[in-house]
Structures are given as structure tokens and as C-alpha cells.
């Protein structure tokens with residue numbers, strides 16, 4: 001008899017792709033310490049992958065995790081996390097996305113899947129509740145993610161199964177390869193799709209017919225009702241429902257947070273932006289609004305292009321990032337191009353953030369004469385030419401011509417190209433970085449210190465941008481600071497970052513979407529609310545404060561993984577040089593940049609809040625022991641990267 | 645008699661109604677026992693809401709018939725639908 005554990009599928013599925021062996025272990029042994037999802041994934045990764053293992057070594061693990069609340073009626077509990085050692089940074093590889101994959105896996109009875117080894121030939125994993133099978137994928141290898149989705153459904157004879165897969169990008173070990181579920185939901189960053197490809201694993205398909213039980217159903221539903229009401233009532237959540245994540249485009253441009261031409265500017269020509277407003281996409285291209293499992297935000301929108309070079313395309317909608325990525329970044333003055341480029345990335349299984357950044361770097365190299373047509377297979381990399389971008393994405397996915405170099409990401413590509421091209425690389429911890437940062441200091445700090453190598457979803461805050469509407473008592477209550485300062489101030493920003501690092505670790509481990517949380521808007525859900533939902537679901541009573549300590553623990557496991565595997569330290573928590581040296585060139589905040597000395601002070605404050613060493617940026621024994629991570633402290637000590 | 649009215653155009657395909665329905669029946673979360681099913685088309689554009697009574701016996705599988713949420717103040721599929729794609733057509737349900 002299986003032991004009963006509330007709000008869990010119950011088991012961790014283990015798959016050795018070298019031997020073909022499949023087995024399970026109970027999830028519960030990890031739950032109290034690390035919740036689930038990202039927390040448990042990273043714990044397993046930390047313990048099973050040692051620094052000598054390289055990212056494409058069969059010994060690397062590829063770990064899928066659902067989350068504690070996934071499958072229940074908690075709002076937006078629909079996300080899956082995927083972790084592995086990253087081929088991009090050499091440190092922690094970690095990403096998160098939504099769709100129907102995660103709840104389906106949980107209904108099949110599994111909270112995580114841990115892959116190890118490497119299959120000799122292409123395969124996919126088929127999970128049909130208790131029946132788990134490694135199947136031949138030779139007929140699917142080489143196919144796009146959209147075709148893969150259809151072919152596997154045909155193979156199994158059921159259109160309603162859920163699939164996470166890679167495209168040609170992952171197969172060809174492209175460093176920006178992602179893992180796609182539901183044709184459009186990407187676990188994007190850190191090259192996780194390439195790790196999947198290195199294992200010859202094309203897809204994971206699942207059908208789950210079981211159930212999730214919670215410990216205190218009535219209490220759980222009371223908390224869920226309150227949470228739904230909050231999400232329903234929030235005006236900012238409403239903007240997601242209407243425009244998706246793109247609703248704040250104009251305001252963010254005014255705030256000089258729109259990357260243009262590889263960050264040569266942070267402000268996009270308002271005349272161009274005027275053509276690409278949220279309203280315009282909505283009226284011109286939207287055919288449907290769509291949500292994933294138990295999601296009252298339904299931020300995803302389906303678009304159809306009826307005219308022009310991309311006529312006939314129907315795809316699930318782009319995110320805000322994609323407008324940054326494909327319109328302003330490459331200065332493309334043709335709004336439907338973003339829909340096309342977004343869908344191409346999904347089909348090839350390429351992360352849009354990283355890919356567009358690498359392409360922008362190449363465009364700037366071309367602009368400055370560092371590379372020319374002889375290096376680009378005859379293509380003219382001229383800003384604004386979307387047809388060239390269509391071509392470059394294909395070349396990257398198949399590593400063809402210049403694509404072979406671009407597939408490595410801009411840092412490695414610049415080492416191959418040389419000739420001063422290094423100067424135009426905008427990376428954090430070796431990964432292409434997509435965010436404009438000069439005009440929002442707390443946002444910048446969150447991006448730069450993120451262990452997974454940049455990204456705004458691990459500690460970067462949005463509240464500084466709406467600081468004027470946040471009353472001091474709310475600032476005190478939520479973040480423990482007297483006042484939220486504006487984006488240009490460095491004050492109290494470290495506190496915001498640490499708060500969101502902890503909260504994000506919790507959200508990713510519960511499997512809920514960050515858009516239900518105070519990250520998106522202070523009137524949404526915070527640690528207290530999640531703690532009440534979690535306690536009722538699991539029967540394990542926990543307070544908001546205690547939950548944040550678990551968040552801190554998870555964050556420290558990630559940090560330690562980086563220290564051991566990639567030796568990252570304080571110097572790796574600095575912004576790209578361009579943001580320190582070149583001021584914003586136009587727009588309302590012209591002249592603004594990040595100041596190294598102020599950055600240093602903010603960083604000191606940040607390390608202090610974590611209890612880490614200011615000089616090196618490393619962890620301390622005391623901080624790790626307080627988090628019950630003494631064994632990690634021991635391991636760090638052996639390498640000399642622990643401060644006692 | 646009261647009945648439920650569905651609007652496939654409005655439906656965003658989130659399957660919240662399925663999860664809510666399973667909770668009504670068994671106090672568990674399990675879309676496979678729900679009295680209704682949301683079918684999303686391959687290209688994700690079309691969605692249809694299918695009720696138990698319109699399913700073949702094979703499609704029904706482990707599903708339980710709709711009892712219009714007997715005992716609840718409001719049918720749970722109606723209560724949790726974020727877009728009012730399922731609505732009650734006459735008072736006195738539940």
C-alpha cells in the first residue's frame with residue numbers, strides 16, 4: 001500500500017536512459033525541507049551531479065518537477081520547473097513554465113521525473129499512470145515541436161495527452177534551446193533543451209487519470225476562495241486578462257526599460273511603438289484568449305495573421321519579452337513580425353530571450369564592421385530586417401553557416417569571432433541577458449545576482465516602478481522597508497530583491513504562477529496567503545515567515561551549486577560593462593547609467609541580508625547552518641569557497 | 645427545471661470547471677471524474693465544453709453524471725469559471 005501524502009502525486013519517477021531502467025521513490029522524504037517543484041529538483045541536482053560532471057555528460061541530471069499545489073484549485077497552480085547543470089553558465093540551469101503538462105504528470109502519480117544517462121538512439125518517455133515506457137523516437141527526431149506534438153499524439157492514439165518536447169534546437173545542442181509544452185509554453189533559459197537533446201530524449205508524454213487529495217478540504221477551499229477573489233479583483237491582474245503580459249509596454253518605454261539595438265539605447269522611437277500598442281495587437285490579430293489549468297488570469301492570447309509575408313500563421317501569443325526581443329531590440333518596425341518570430345522560436349525550440357540577444361550582438365558586430373557578408377552567408381544584418389532574423393533563427397536551430405557560431409550564445413561566439421566583438425556582449429554569468437537595466441536599480445540588482453545567469457523572474461522587482469502609489473504602511477508590512485523608492489534610487493532595493501528571491505523560490509516549488517503574487521502587484525498574494533493554502537493542503541502547518549525561510553534555503557542550495565560548479569563570486573554579480581560605462585542615449589532618462597560604487601554598496605547590503613560574505617560574495621557557515629544546510633557548508637569548505 | 649448554458653466562444657479552455665466539478669463529487673481534485681470535459685483543438689484556437697450526457701460511454705470512463713451540484717449554493721463549474729462561459733439558466737439550482 002502506498003502511504004498517503006496530501007497534495008502530492010506521491011512518487012518521483014527515475015529513468016536511466018543508458019540502461020533503460022525505470023524505478024520510483026517516495027516524494028515525501030524531501031517535502032518538508034524543500035516543498036516540491038524547483039526546491040526538490042535543485043536538491044536532487046545538487047546531491048547527484050558533482051562539479052566534475054560536464055553539462056552534456058550522461059551523468060548530468062535533467063529533472064522535471066511539478067509543485068505542491070499543482071493539480072488543485074489553487075489559482076494558477078499549473079507550472080512545472082526543469083533543472084539541470086547548465087551548458088550556458090556551467091552553474092545552475094533552471095526554468096519554469098505553465099501549461100497542462102504539470103497537472104497531468106501529477107495526476108499520473110508523479111511529482112518529479114529524474115533523467116540520468118543517455119539513450120543510444122532517440123527516444124521519448126511515455127507515462128500512462130503506472131505504465132511507464134521508453135519508446136523509439138527515430139521517426140520524430142528532426143521534427144519541430146509542433147510536429148512532434150502531433151506525431152506523438154498520433155502514436156499513442158490520444159489527442160488529449162500532454163507533451164513536453166524539444167525541437168531541432170535541443171537536438172543540435174544549441175545553447176539557447178528550450179523545452180516546449182502545449183506548443184507554446186517554454187522553459188526557456190539556461191539551455192535545458194540542449195541537455196535534453198544530449199540525452200537523446202525528444203519528449204516526455206503523459207496521461208494521468210488519478211487524483212490529488214488535500215488534508216483539510218473545507219479549509220483549503222476557504223483559502224482558495226479568498227485567493228481567487230483577490231486575483232479576480234486586482235486591476236493589474238485585469239490587464240493580463242485583456243492584453244496578456246504586454247499591457248505595460250508604453251509605460252516601460254517611458255521608464256527607459258526598452259532595449260534597443262543591443263542596448264545602444266533603452267528607449268524605443270515612440271512613433272514605432274505607437275504602431276505596436278497592446279490595443280493594436282488585440283484589435284488586429286487576436287482571435288482568442290486562453291488560459292491554462294485552473295488559471296483565472298488567462299494571459300495567453302491566440303493570434304492570427306491574415307495579410308503580408310506571414311499570412312496564414314495562427315499561434316498562441318507572444319509575451320512582453322518578445323516585443324522587447326524582436327521589435328525594439330532589433331529595431332523592427334513591423335508589428336506582426338513579433339508573432340512570426342515568436343512562433344518560429346517555439347517551433348525550433350529556441351529560447352526567444354537568449355536567441356534574440358545573440359542575434360542583436362551579431363547585428364551590432366555587423367553595424368561596426370566586425371563581421372561582414374562573407375561571415376554571414378551573404379546576409380545583410382541590418383537593423384529592422386525581420387526576414388534576416390527568420391533566416392538566422394533557422395540557421396541557429398540547425399547550426400548551419402553562421403548559425404554554428406550563433407548557436408553558442410554571444411559570449412562564446414565573440415571568442416570565436418574576436419576582433420573586439422567581445423565588447424558588445426551583454427551577458428550575465430555567461431548567459432545572454434535580455435533586460436534593460438540602467439534606469440531601474442532594484443530590477444537591475446535582481447537580474448544581475450540571479451544564480452541562473454540573469455533574468456527578471458528570480459528577484460528583480462516591479463514595485464519600484466509604481467513606487468508612488470505604494471503607501472509607507474504597505475511598504476513596511478510587505479517588504480519591511482519604510483518606503484519604496486523610485487527606480488533611480490539604490491536605497492532599500494536589496495531588501496526588495498531578497499524578498500522576491502525567497503518568494504519566487506516558494507512559488508516555483510508550489511508550482512504557482514508569479515502573476516498571482518505580490519511580484520506582479522502588491523494587492524495580490526504574498527507568503528501569508530500561500531502559507532495558509534499550503535498548510536490546508538498538506539496538513540503541515542507553516543507560517544508565511546517560515547515559508548520564506550524555506551525559500552531562502554532553496555535559494556542557498558542554488559547559490560552553493562553555482563559556487564561549486566562555476567566558482568561564481570562577487571565579480572559575477574556586477575552588471576554588463578555597457579550599463580556602467582555608457583549612459584542611456586535618448587528618451588526621458590537620457591544620461592542615466594549604473595554607477596559602480598553605488599552598485600557595490602547595494603551589493604554589500606544584499607549579501608548582508610543573506611548572511612553571505614561581502615568581499616567574496618560566498619556563503620558563510622553560519623548562514624547555511626541556520627538553514628539546516630550544514631552538509632553543504634562542509635562541501636563548500638573543502639573547496640575553500642566558504643567563509644567561516 | 646434549471647440547466648446550464650455554455651458558451652464555447654467565451655471559454656478560455658482553463659479546465660477549472662473540471663477540477664471544481666471533481667471536488668463537488670468526491671472532495672478530491674481529478675478532472676477525469678468530472679461531469680464535463682473541455683476539449684481544446686490542436687491549434688489551440690477552438691474549445692468546446694462537453695457535458696456527461698453528450699458523451700459516449702467510452703468517453704464517460706470514470707466520470708460521474710452531473711447532478712447540478714446538489715447541495716452547493718451555486719454549481720461549482722459556474723462559480724469558478726473565470727469568464728462566465730457556463731451559466732445557470734434558471735434559479736433554484738443546487
Ligand code: SF4
Pocket residue numbers: 661664665666668678679680709710711712713714719720721722
Ligand atoms: S453543475 Fe456541478 S456536477 Fe454539474 S458539471 Fe457543474 S460542477 Fe459538475
Ligand code: SF4
Pocket residue numbers: 654655656657658659660661662682693721724725726727728729730
Ligand atoms: S472554467 Fe470556464 S473558461 Fe475555464 S474551461 Fe471551464 S468553461 Fe472554459
